[in-house]
Amino acid sequence: MAFETLLYEERDSIGYLTLNRPEKLNALSPTLISEFREAMEAIEANPDVRVVILTGAGRAFSAGFDIESEASGPSGEPLSVDGRRSRLKHNIETFLMVWNLSKPVIAGVNGYALGGACELVQVCDVKIASDRAMLGEPEIRLGYGAPFLITPYSLNLALAKEMMLTGDIIDAHEAARIGMVNRVVPHDNLMAECERVAQKMRGISAIGIKTTKLSVNRALESAGFLSALNHNLELMTQFDTAETPEHAEFARIREESGLRAALEWSRSRFPD
Template sequence: MDSGRQGRGRRPVVSYRTILYDVQDHILKLTFNRPEKLNAFSRELVRETIEAFQVADLDDDIHLIVVTGAGRAFSAGYDISGGRDDQERSPYGWRLHQRENLAFSLQPWQVSKPVIAMVNGYCLAGACEFALMCDLRVASEKATFGEPEIRFGAGAPILITPWIVGLTKAKELLYTGDTMDAQEALRLNMINKVVPHEQLEEETYRLARRMLKIAPENLRLTKQAINKTYELMGLKHALEYNVEVVTIMENTETEVQRTFNQIKQEKGLRAALDWRDARFRET
């Protein structure tokens, strides 16, 4: 990654390895760019995305941010193809890792400009939560949402789902790991609009341009006021508490986790995921 910051009000020159950063007509299009991995969130992508949001927040020419994924996925969630690194092998190290993931997921919430998630395909696990942290979500009819990581003993990284869909449905989704199509996500108020796949970018940018007719100062202040309302209701405290829960969960080995990890080690991630999902097809 190479970034040159030139201060507020001047366009920074920014390039990254795992994301694309393109500004046109006051809109930043930020694209997760690991299509060969379904844009899975690597440590590098997490850190580059945090940096990109911080750079965008300082650029007065950017009034709105659109986030999407390259290829056929928004993102499949956090990259679990490798093992834990040295830092993650202890509970304390895992907690630091989870706090970085929380900082990443909070970027759409904390940036002062409105953020639209343009969901073009798979939007799963941590990616589903990242999209839910965006201000608005426009989805292709081909999009798929859910948190299937629950099925192999992982915890929801930030647990924003109850704040969006409500208590009852959140418990169903997080107790089963079930996924859903875009129409079901719309019914649950997880997204704002479902559009034909080939019209996704056109319709997302139509919404973005409509929002840009509002003064950027008003957009930022309105976002700040709405977000503050939820923070006063305890949202950030709840997300922080979930870091502790997930740290315990990830360091409590269950039979399901042992089997999943053994299959992953012996036969590969695809075989482990097939085993995970086959257990739920039996019921």
């Protein structure tokens, strides 16, 4: 498979999928999301692939959804409320492809995993972080909501609320302590550790892996996970399209001085 924004290869029944926009910290653009869906479909259909390792090129796993493209349509026009709902629904369905994949997905978190990318990490089956990784959901500070409401199911409620309501970013060791990732390894050992786990999984029968993953997922779904996603879709559509002073100021600075200046303004409001 050849892609513009992804790298993909197969070795020893393992599929290696790399988010490949390093100059943009692997931000999740519409093109990347489209290619990611294509890759998931191909991996599902290929019986030779038993396990997937998902990581990012360069110094980030992913900085999250691409702010420059998320709020606009294909021709650059601002998204309507219905357009924003459709975009969010599309992104949710994309992450559910990882959730529903019959093969385990191991996240190799090599650096920043922020916003939607933090949720992408959490939807993976096993999460192994480099000691350079930083995770969090800071999008609320920029006037956007969490698109995929997995954090309250991944963490306990108090921790999830603190992270989502403050937009705080945590390091890999704190992420492991609270259960957001399985463990932390030295950066240079990250891929070797992911492969060590993958080798264990590929030695187990495909039907055993498929049914066990499905059974565990169904346990969370029976606790209301999918219903929560549907409710979140409507609430985050409302949030993302709301006219707030903070959102307006961010948009004004971005229009006049560029995205970097707008992000700096946002960061300056939240000294840690």
